[in-house]
Amino acid sequence: MHNLPQSGILNDGNRLHLNHGPIDLIIEAFGDHEVVRSAYEKAQIKFNHILTELVAELSILRAPVSPTQKLLKSAIGLRMQEAVYPFHPTFVTPMAAVAGAIADYMLSVLCENNKLRKAYVNNGGDIAIYLRDDEVFNIGIITDLKTRAIWGTTTITHIDNINGIATSGRHGRSHSLGIADAVTVLAKNSAQADAAATLIANAVDVQNTTLVKKIPANELSPDSDLANQLVTVDVAKLPQKLAERAVAQGCDRAVDYIDRGLIKAATISLQGIVEVVGSRHILTQNCNAKI
Amino acid sequence: MSENSSSSTKIRCDACPVMCYIAENKSGACDRYANENGELVRVDPLTIIEYDEEAHLVPFLTDETDWDGSILPKPDSFITAVGAGTTYPDYKPAPFIVSSKVDDIDIVTVVTEGIYSYCGVKVKIDTDRHIGPETSLVRAKGEPVGHVTTGEYGSQMLSIGGVNHLTGGSKKEGRITCSTMLNLCNSEAVELSIDDGSDIIVQAGKPPIIDGYVEKRMRVGCGSATIGMFATQWKGLVDEVVIVDDHITGVVSEHQAGKVIDWPDTGIRINGRKSTPGRYFQVAEPGNGWGGTDIENPLEILDDFNPKIASPGQSLLMISTTGDQFAYFELDGSLVPIQKKIPENLEKPISIITDNCEPALCTVLFIGGAGGSLRAGVTENPVLLTRSVKNMLTRVTCGGAPTYIWPGGGITLMVDVTRMPKNSFGYVPTPALVAPIEFTMRAEDYKALGGHMDYIQPTEEALQGILGPQNDHILRSDIRKTPNLNNPWPRDYKYFSQTKKENPDA
Numbered sequence: 001m002h003n004l005p006q007s008g009i010l011n012d013g014n015r016l017h018l019n020h021g022p023i024d025l026i027i028e029a030f031g032d033h034e035v036v037r038s039a040y041e042k043a044q045i046k047f048n049h050i051l052t053e054l055v056a057e058l059s060i061l062r063a064p065v066s067p068t069q070k071l072l073k074s075a076i077g078l079r080m081q082e083a084v085y086p087f088h089p090t091f092v093t094p095m096a097a098v099a100g101a102i103a104d105y106m107l108s109v110l111c112e113n114n115k116l117r118k119a120y121v122n123n124g125g126d127i128a129i130y131l132r133d134d135e136v137f138n139i140g141i142i143t144d145l146k147t148r149a150i151w152g153t154t155t156i157t158h159i160d161n162i163n164g165i166a167t168s169g170r171h172g173r174s175h176s177l178g179i180a181d182a183v184t185v186l187a188k189n190s191a192q193a194d195a196a197a198t199l200i201a202n203a204v205d206v207q208n209t210t211l212v213k214k215i216p217a218n219e220l221s222p223d224s225d226l227a228n229q230l231v232t233v234d235v236a237k238l239p240q241k242l243a244e245r246a247v248a249q250g251c252d253r254a255v256d257y258i259d260r261g262l263i264k265a266a267t268i269s270l271q272g273i274v275e276v277v278g279s280r281h282i283l284t285q286n287c288n289a290k291i
Numbered sequence: 292m293s294e295n296s297s298s299s300t301k302i303r304c305d306a307c308p309v310m311c312y313i314a315e316n317k318s319g320a321c322d323r324y325a326n327e328n329g330e331l332v333r334v335d336p337l338t339i340i341e342y343d344e345e346a347h348l349v350p351f352l353t354d355e356t357d358w359d360g361s362i363l364p365k366p367d368s369f370i371t372a373v374g375a376g377t378t379y380p381d382y383k384p385a386p387f388i389v390s391s392k393v394d395d396i397d398i399v400t401v402v403t404e405g406i407y408s409y410c411g412v413k414v415k416i417d418t419d420r421h422i423g424p425e426t427s428l429v430r431a432k433g434e435p436v437g438h439v440t441t442g443e444y445g446s447q448m449l450s451i452g453g454v455n456h457l458t459g460g461s462k463k464e465g466r467i468t469c470s471t472m473l474n475l476c477n478s479e480a481v482e483l484s485i486d487d488g489s490d491i492i493v494q495a496g497k498p499p500i501i502d503g504y505v506e507k508r509m510r511v512g513c514g515s516a517t518i519g520m521f522a523t524q525w526k527g528l529v530d531e532v533v534i535v536d537d538h539i540t541g542v543v544s545e546h547q548a549g550k551v552i553d554w555p556d557t558g559i560r561i562n563g564r565k566s567t568p569g570r571y572f573q574v575a576e577p578g579n580g581w582g583g584t585d586i587e588n589p590l591e592i593l594d595d596f597n598p599k600i601a602s603p604g605q606s607l608l609m610i611s612t613t614g615d616q617f618a619y620f621e622l623d624g625s626l627v628p629i630q631k632k633i634p635e636n637l638e639k640p641i642s643i644i645t646d647n648c649e650p651a652l653c654t655v656l657f658i659g660g661a662g663g664s665l666r667a668g669v670t671e672n673p674v675l676l677t678r679s680v681k682n683m684l685t686r687v688t689c690g691g692a693p694t695y696i697w698p699g700g701g702i703t704l705m706v707d708v709t710r711m712p713k714n715s716f717g718y719v720p721t722p723a724l725v726a727p728i729e730f731t732m733r734a735e736d737y738k739a740l741g742g743h744m745d746y747i748q749p750t751e752e753a754l755q756g757i758l759g760p761q762n763d764h765i766l767r768s769d770i771r772k773t774p775n776l777n778n779p780w781p782r783d784y785k786y787f788s789q790t791k792k793e794n795p796d797a
Contacts, residue, residue: 004720005719008714008716008717009714011714013714020307021306021309021320022319041470044718045466045720051309055308055310221311221312222314223311223312
């Protein structure tokens with residue numbers, strides 16, 4: 001028997017926690033008490049159907065995106081497809097945007113009545129944010145998912161036109177084809193940021209070395225959307241040059257995405273190297289690293 | 292392991308609709324169900340109450356009257372079911388069945404979260420105000436979620452939720468009922484409106500806000516009781532005292548309490564139905580005026596004074612049951628009461644009423660029935676658990692808070708939500724509330740009720756994250772809390788030292 005979706009308010013009394021299977025959302029809305037309350041209630045109701053709708057289309061969601069791929073029916077499935085389509089023919093499945101797309105969708109549910117001042121939906125680090133007027137959103141950027149030390153902080157305002165933040169890397173919940181410790185992307189929505197972060201992290205890689213250990217994804221997760229592609233399971237300390245080259249490959253891909261208007265900015269980190277691409281004013285403020 | 296074992300160690304998780312295949316020693320997409328050596332295990336945070344040095348010193352030093360001669364609880368842990376998860380709706384043993392020792396007694400605690408499709412909330416609102424007729428519907432966001440039930444001493448009771456609102460009405464009614472109960476149980480403020488009555492904001496442990504008015508005081512007693520309590524303190528200072536109350540208005544000169552101290556007659560006459568001497572029902576309509584009546588001018592409840600007894604200059608004090616309203620009168624030449632400034636020597640006798648009133652509060656009790664699969668998580672014979680609870684052999688707590696178990700069939704419990712850890716309640720969309728529940732008993736009693744003896748593990752092991760034999764749930768991370776000092780320690784020696792069927796709280 002499957003567990004049912006669960007909902008509760010966290011200990012601080014303000015944040016809503018929704019969980020169903022792999023979906024784990026931390027939601028906070030700001031505004032009049034009643035407005036927040038009714039937004040949470042709407043979110044709870046819509047949340048109940050998300051996972052079952054996604055599961056119904058799982059086979060398409062796990063298939064590489066292509067111009068001939070069947071259009072998805074569910075609202076979130078469509079968001080996922082839309083987010084990954086621009087990256088074709090690079091290998092990517094709609095699943096690369098699943099966390100971000102869910103966050104975006106839930107944010108749209110929260111903000112339907114247009115009365116909130118500010119809101120965010122955090123789906124395991126992939127965050128959809130809504131800001132009105134003078135509201136700001138402060139984020140701390142972690143460049144190593146293992147140590148979780150905050151490398152720098154930045155403030156997003158509504159002028160920045162950034163509504164999505166996503167982080168991908170080796171120590172996250174999904175597998176990576178690359179070796180980046182963390183890639184954080186800011187984009188117009190969370191699904192786009194999610195997909196781009198995944199692909200930029202995949203590009204941070206070194207070839208022909210015994211220092212990186214990879215195995216087929218389906219040995220780790222039998223039903224992985226990455227099938228038998230090799231995913232990283234271990235990275236030894238790399239020579240500085242090699243690591244810099246790997247990061248540079250990621251930067252090239254990020255710059256390409258920025259040029260094409262897909263994302264706004266990205267940070268890429270690997271073994272102590274941190275590179276920032278894009279709107280430097282956004283990502284480099286308050287950071288204590290050398291850029 | 293043989294060659295073909297690789298496929299058998301890959302397991303299919305049935306915890307959610309994704310139905311992940313999980314390879315050995317890996318976790319599923321959620322990171323909270325994992326395959327450990329071919330077994331599906333669960334990893335989630337859990338709330339543990341820790342009785343540490345500091346926490347148990349406080350009651351010991353400040354409340355020596357509670358000393359019952361038993362051994363002081365040692366630094367101690369109690370695993371609550373907050374975050375424990377549930378095996379509902381299957382028949383598996385509860386997520387945690389842990390053993391421990393209290394002094395020389397072996398104790399077992401069964402820890403699970405219950406999903407309560409049959410549950411409700413009883414709300415006590417301390418007020419004299421008339422908030423609406425009995426049996427009127429109570430609504431939240433326009434949906435019926437309960438009703439006004441009995442008026443009690445200085446308070447009004449509401450009954451919210453219950454299976455008929457949860458599942459018996461429209462889908463929307465069930466949803467709003469569920470969220471109303473959830474918010475009440477998590478001590479959130481909830482706006483309720485009563486048909487033909489008031490709009491009330493209810494929050495556990497906070498004063499009720501009735502039609503925008505924050506209720507400050509709960510009356511010390513009804514009008515008659517107030518007379519009984521304070522008659523001697525008024526004697527000699529004023530000729531007559533009337534306590535205006537929608538339920539029982541009291542008149543000191545006629546009341547038994549006045550008679551025994553030889554309070555002289557005053558010729559006062561009250562409009563209302565006389566119950567016994569000095570006690571009057573229905574002096575006015577219920578409302579938001581004096582003492583829960585609809586009147587703003589207290590003289591409205593008086594008829595003319597009896598000219599054969601009353602005399603000009605005679606004094607009269609009228610007070611509401613909370614002392615919130617009061618007025619002082621003297622009779623003129625034609626025996627008509629004229630309002631005068633309160634004499635100084637009456638100020639204290641008036642304020643004694645106010646001073647004896649307690650703060651008006653809303654209190655919220657969760658009421659729920661331990662269902663079939665919840666009980667199956669404890670024992671193979673659910674009825675034996677019920678009997679063990681009824682015989683006081685098994686103690687039931689919710690998040691470590693004490694519960695009241697209703698007599699009669701089944702395990703229907705009530706618990707004060709403010710004694711439970713914050714935000715203990717959750718919900719599932721069936722709709723139903725999710726609440727923690729723990730059963731604690733002597734190991735021998737657990738065996739006697741057909742408990743899952745093979746699944747017991749020592750508390751210390753569970754705290755260290757070692758798997759229970761049901762392999763269902765590893766305690767990987769947890770939230771440690773100090774106990775609510777108003778609660779008896781759930782594993783106190785006194786609960787388990789007697790084998791006789793006595794209630795140590797009684």
